[in-house]
Amino acid sequence: MKQLVEGFIQQLQHATEIGEKATVNFAPKKYSNIVIAGMGGSGIGGNLIQAYVSDKIEMPLVVNKGYDIPAFVGPDTxxxxxxxxxNTEETLSGIREALAKGATLACVTSGGEVLRLSKENNFPHIIIPGDSEQPRACLGYSVVEMLYLLHYAGVLNVTFKTELAQTIALLEEQQSSMKVEASALANAFKGKLPILYAGVQFEPIAVRFQQQINENSKQLSHVNTFPEMNHNEIVGWLHPEPLFEMITVLYIRSAYDHERIRLRMDVSKKIFESKAGKVLEVQAQGSTFLEQAFSLIHIFDWVTVYLAELNNVSPNTIENINYVKGELAKV
Ligand SMILES: O=P(O)(O)OC[C@H]1O[C@H](O)[C@H](O)[C@@H](O)[C@@H]1O
Structure with missing residues (x-):
């Protein structure tokens, strides 16, 4: 896993090359809505795309993380x-339902049944390398290829390409400083319950961090967003008292946060500081959404690899997931 995290910049470069070279042909069409289907490390890419395009495309985009797809899916989707x-069963179920409803399909995959269905039903695919066998370490591939698919489908303009190039340059610049910051955060999370708070637009980045803490570091973590948490969770900061000392709160801040969100985060911080063991902050670097998102994702991936070392666990294994999949396969 460490080598895969180390290779993240190369992954983004390679993903861009794959996207540029892909031969993807969509029949010209005006869509009414977009659905992205995926689970786990692939599904979170859908949430990132959703946050990225929310001010760029005018139709609704929904991320589907289950077996059934929304009733609105049809020929204009x-x-x-x-x-x-x-081979993820929920995603395959979604594809079959979308085919039955006459939607226009496309996929990003390294192979398996998804690729077979794409060939059989003649819908476009972009193939990503499958040799790492670690879906969550391939987020760069899945996000970049989905951006290209949206572009080839005529719903996203080319500015994402410039942003990707800027992102790669920023990550190169930050390579060594990032590891120092990540190591300090891992130490602050060791033996603690990390509670990650972000502005709503950066929810996918916070959730991705939580998922990586879970899968790579084998540790629990919790996420919530501003302003929503100001309307419920903040009241819960009274019990259970013995837990508070074990909590490290991390604020994930971005220049994209609405000014009222920034104010809410400042005001609420006093409450967490009076209760939690520690309250820390990270500030997203870079000017565009993709720069900010990917530089945070990359530093957080490093945190989870370092935290795995501190927890004395392998970041590669996912025993509990394999157990559940094994039991499901018997039925
Ligand atoms: O990207 P996929 O192959 O569909 O996998 C989606 C998810 O499936 C499994 O649960 C894996 O262990 C996760 O790490 C992965 O993110």
């Missing part, structure tokens, strides 16, 4: 499936 392995 662009349905993008993202599955690293191509």
């Amino acid at each position: 662009l349905f993008i499936a993202s599955s690293f392995s191509g």
Whole structure:
């Protein structure tokens, strides 16, 4: 996993090359809505795309993380499936339902049943390398190829390409400072319950961090967003008292946060400081959304690899997921 995190910049470069070279042909069409289907490390890519395009495209985009797809899916839907392995049962179920409803499909995958269905039903695919066997370490591939698919489908303009190039340059610049910051955060999370708070637009980045803490570091973590948490969770900061000392709160801040969100975060911080063991902050670097998102994702990936070392666990294994999949396969 460490090598895969180390290779993240190369992954973004390679993903861009794959996207540029892909031969993807969509029949010209005006879509009414977009659905992205995917689970886990692939599904979170859908949430990132959703946050990224929210001020860029005018139709609704929904991320589907289950077996059934929304009733609105039909011939005017662009349905993008993202599955690293191509064999995730929820994503496959969504593809079959979308095919039955006459949607326009496309997919990002390294192979498996998703690729087979794409060939059989003649819908576009972009193939990503499957040799790492670690879906969550391939987020760069899935996000970049989905951006290209949206572009080839005529719903996203080319500015994402400039932003990707800027992102790669920023990550190169930050390579060593990032590891120092990540190591300090890992130490602050060791033996603690990390509670991650972000502005709503950066929810996917906070959730991705939580998922990586879970899968790589084998540790629990919790996420919430501003302003929503100001309307419920903040009241819960009274019990259970013995837990508070074990909590490290991390504020994930971005220049994209609405000014009222910034104010809410400042005001609320006093409450957490009076209760939690520690309250820390990270500030997203870079000017564009993709720069900010990917530089945070990259530093957080490093945190989870370092935290795995501190927890004395392998970041590669996912025993509990394999157990559940094994039991499901018997039925
Ligand atoms: O990208 P996929 O192959 O569809 O996998 C989606 C998810 O499936 C499994 O649960 C894996 O263990 C996760 O790490 C992965 O993110």
